Amino acid sequence: MKIVRPAKAGTMESNDIYIMVYPNENGNEIQLDSIVLKQFGNQIKKVIMDTLNELEVENALVVAKDRGALDYTIKARVETAIKRACE
Amino acid sequence: MINAVKREIPEFIEGYGKVKPFMGAYANIGDVVKTSVKIKSVKPNDKKVLPSIKDALLKCGIKDGMTISFHHHLRNGDYVLNMVLDEIAKLGIKNLTVAASSIFPCHAPLVEHIKNGVVTKIYANYMSGPVAEAVSKGLLKYPAIMHTHGGRARAIESGDLHIDIAFIAAPTCDTYGNINGVEGKSACGSLGYAIPDAMYAEKVVAITDNLVDYPACPIEISQEYVDYVVVVDEIGDPKGIVSGTTRITRDPIGLRIAKLAAQLIDEVGLLKDGFSFQTGAGGTSLAVAAFVKDIMKKKNIKGSFAAGGITGYIVDMFEEGLFKALFDVQCFDLKAVESYKNNKAHQGMSASMYGNPHNKGAVVNNLDVMILGATEVDIDFNVNVTTGSNGIIIGGSGGHSDTAAGAKLAIVVTQLTKARLPIIVDRVTTVTTPGETIDAVVTERGIAINPRRQDLLEKLKDSNLPIFTIEELKNMAEKLTGVPEKIEFEDRIVAVVEYRDGTVIDVVRQVR
Structure with missing residues (x-):
């Protein structure tokens, strides 16, 4: 899928994640801020990256503000944001 | 060595001393000795009310390396700890130990005193906010010592924690040092945590914003323990002292x-x-x-x-x-x-x-x-x-x-x-x-x-x-x-967690 416009999904509530997606020049890039960065930062990035790959997204900048979301929440929010950012 | 909760504890901790490892919750109860207290008795005509905190500090003979104590009934509205430390810092005193029953976000100015070497050691039963973060990051020279509420009383009564000057935030105080917490604009109720401090410190200074004629009744902390009384405008912010209501969760x-x-x-x-x-x-x-x-x-x-x-x-x-x-x-x-x-x-x-x-x-x-x-x-x-x-x-x-x-x-x-x-x-x-x-x-x-x-x-x-x-x-x-x-943690120990009997149950290491 091709990102054509910025889009967002999610909230800043506890246990949710706020995802913003922008078109990017060179591949996929993630900027993550999380209240559990030390404990789960790598796992959250992996879930975001896996979701991008599943949706065949190639050039996206994902800005994520995590408030302790579980994996399925992260996946759902990323997917929704991507779909909003595409045609 | 490994203690009874399987924690690796050093036998000696720099700035703390020799470690008594935790052996079990009831392993260390029985014959104990309470310490004696050196005090200066007063003559019939001696006066206790002094014009300022600075006067009280000088009368108490404040000097480098002393231990001063505070109690936390004014909670996150307390002004007394900050007021006293600011005066002490102005006098150029260094290397103090602050024994506060608890430290809250309102005590953020203490961080500067830690950085400047005015305060190099802390005892507390609870700490949150900027001071706790500063301790966790290793800014304090010596490890903080974390007590329990009962363990702090034990440490004071046994002499493990010797207090040179105790400062009592007094919602109401009379001219001869009788204190209660139920009257006055900063009323906070029971003063239970301050009682061991009052009984075992060498000098006791009551800081009040409600000085009344003798005698202030009811008496929670009595004149027999109090050396000096200082009046200030406000000992705390009523909004931070007590919450209006405590609520049951709706979650x-x-x-x-x-x-x-x-x-x-x-x-x-x-x-x-x-x-x-x-x-x-x-x-x-x-x-x-x-x-x-x-x-x-x-x-x-x-x-x-x-x-x-x-x-x-x-x-x-x-x-x-x-x-x-x-x-x-x-x-x-x-x-x-x-x-x-x-x-x-x-x-x-x-x-x-x-x-x-x-x-x-x-x-x-x-x-x-x-x-x-x-x-x-x-x-x-x-x-x-x-x-x-x-x-x-x-x-x-x-x-x-x-x-x-x-x-x-x-x-x-x-x-x-x-x-x-x-x-x-x-x-x-x-x-x-x-x-x-x-x-x-x-x-x-x-x-x-x-x-x-x-x-x-x-x-x-x-x-x-x-x-x-x-x-x-x-x-x-x-x-x-x-x-x-x-x-991941650094090796450096930033806090020693004492169990209520004074043995070491764990240590906190500096965050990376």
């Missing part, structure tokens, strides 16, 4: 946990006439009180006492006749202050009477049920309330370890996961309270009973309550959240 998860905890108390047969109870002021803990209240009313049970930091909710239960008396070391809200002032059976208690393991019997020993919180619980039932799972100090025992050790049934109430973090883990970041004193953990998805309590498991064998092993609860949590990556 359905918190309510579910509370309901399960109340059912557990009932099913193990503790809810009967003469019942005694303590709970914290947190929303879920208070909700347990609400469910317990329902059962008590339904079954027409007359309890004996409720204890602790007292909230309006507990006062309501007392005024409805559900408890004969309240034991109060600290009032949490205005309703508690009002009741403490007016009800004869709303009894004040000192920190020592509350939880000191080395006296002739603390109130915690008479508790049937204690409701506790946790940031982490491990599969040995050890509880952490000292550090967050990122390793930063966010609290401390307070009365946690004291009440857990004393109560017949110590129940930890907690969500199974909080913001993706599993609360039940293999090994807590810091041991605050040893697992041998925790009897049950209640979460929204199930209850774990400590296998040491076969008697409880026997009573619950036909119960409909969702009872699991602690490992099963841990697995449930990890299935939801995943396994967190380990936090």
